[in-house]
Amino acid sequence: MDLDKETLQKYSERSGIPFDTIQPLEQAVVVLLPDSPKLEEVFNLNMPTAVIAGDITSKTKEAAHEIGYPDEAIIVKDNDTFRTLSGTPLFRGKNIPLSKIVTIANYIYENDILPEIIVWSPGKETTAANVPKEDMKDPGEKVIYKEPVRMAPTDRKPNIINVPISVIADKAKTNIYLIKTISEAQSGDIAYAISRKLGGLHIDITGCLPNINYGPDKISALSTEKYGYSSDGIKVEVAEAQIDTVVYEIDADFIDSNLLQKLYDKANKVYQIPSSFIRSVDSIQAWISAQFRLDGIIVTEDDEEFRREWPNLTFTLDQVLV
Numbered sequence: 001m002d003l004d005k006e007t008l009q010k011y012s013e014r015s016g017i018p019f020d021t022i023q024p025l026e027q028a029v030v031v032l033l034p035d036s037p038k039l040e041e042v043f044n045l046n047m048p049t050a051v052i053a054g055d056i057t058s059k060t061k062e063a064a065h066e067i068g069y070p071d072e073a074i075i076v077k078d079n080d081t082f083r084t085l086s087g088t089p090l091f092r093g094k095n096i097p098l099s100k101i102v103t104i105a106n107y108i109y110e111n112d113i114l115p116e117i118i119v120w121s122p123g124k125e126t127t128a129a130n131v132p133k134e135d136m137k138d139p140g141e142k143v144i145y146k147e148p149v150r151m152a153p154t155d156r157k158p159n160i161i162n163v164p165i166s167v168i169a170d171k172a173k174t175n176i177y178l179i180k181t182i183s184e185a186q187s188g189d190i191a192y193a194i195s196r197k198l199g200g201l202h203i204d205i206t207g208c209l210p211n212i213n214y215g216p217d218k219i220s221a222l223s224t225e226k227y228g229y230s231s232d233g234i235k236v237e238v239a240e241a242q243i244d245t246v247v248y249e250i251d252a253d254f255i256d257s258n259l260l261q262k263l264y265d266k267a268n269k270v271y272q273i274p275s276s277f278i279r280s281v282d283s284i285q286a287w288i289s290a291q292f293r294l295d296g297i298i299v300t301e302d303d304e305e306f307r308r309e310w311p312n313l314t315f316t317l318d319q320v321l322v
Contacts, residue, residue, distance in 0.1 A: 001031050001101075002038050014301055015098055016244050016316030029105040034060050043067050043115045048074055050108045052096065053085075061085055072113045077105060081212070084283035089212040091189065099300035105190050158225050165248075165259060168203065168228070169266045172246040176269040178298070179250045180206065181280040186300055187273040189213065190317055191249035195226065197321050200245035203228040203236055207254035234259060244246075269295045277305035284310070296320065 174259035195202035198289035214221035228238030274280030
């Protein structure tokens with residue numbers, strides 16, 4: 001990122017992920033903040049890059065477009081949704097916290113989104129008369145476009161059922177619980193990443209809007225057969241499929257209290273998902289004092305504070321995914 005070393009060091013310490021100044025590196029992503037003066041310089045590095053253009057009305061997106069950045073690389077805020085200019089939703093919110101910079105970088109890296117010069121698009125005819133000689137290639141050469149990989153609904157329409165969450169827990173071979181310490185905790189991306197890593201089913205019991213990592217709306221998300229959504233904290237809408245591993249994303253204030261106890265009794269792993277240290281410490285301490293099972297605390301911020309208090313229980317998402 002185009003920031004000073006001290007700030008980047010703080011980001012690294014808080015997130016558990018290395019941040020550095022902009023330079024040619026393998027297995028790295030460049031993230032440019034709005035109004036960055038390095039749009040052209042970074043474009044020439046040909047590295048996976050995210051251009052955060054700011055509000056949908058910002059002129060930064062136009063400048064990035066003119067230089068040659070693809071729509072998938074340009075991130076805009078459209079009402080309360082941050083999405084790519086091509087329309088792929090990334091997350092909801094009013095601003096971009098550090099954890100979401102990581103979300104953006106992961107999206108760009110996983111989909112191998114590189115700066116590309118568009119040589120042809122529908123509606124724009126190219127002829128020998130308007131192509132400079134130095135740009136003319138042998139007809140035998142091919143331009144290969146790699147379509148970004150993202151989770152999307154399949155053409156097949158699965159059978160969506162509405163069943164008690166306890167039935168899912170009974171059938172699953174492995175039940176993993178991610179319990180938010182506070183409603184504002186950013187648990188959606190964590191649940192998505194863990195479920196995807198394990199090839200499991202993600203059940204959302206938070207009372208929030210459906211997770212946009214799986215699709216732009218609930219039907220699209222359910223159609224992936226990797227996501228289930230509860231609107232009442234008791235039952236879940238989910239595609240009818242074989243269930244082995246299930247990751248439950250839980251807001252204790254939303255889920256039915258009796259169901260929470262039943263799920264806890266069937267737990268193979270239990271993690272707490274906090275927000276900031278000061279907002280979460282009392283909740284976690286109360287859980288530990290009650291001698292409830294706790295396999296770890298997955299942090300997205302204030303990791304140093306959490307590690308000082310619970311050195312053997314604190315993990316970043318990357319550490320959990322290893």
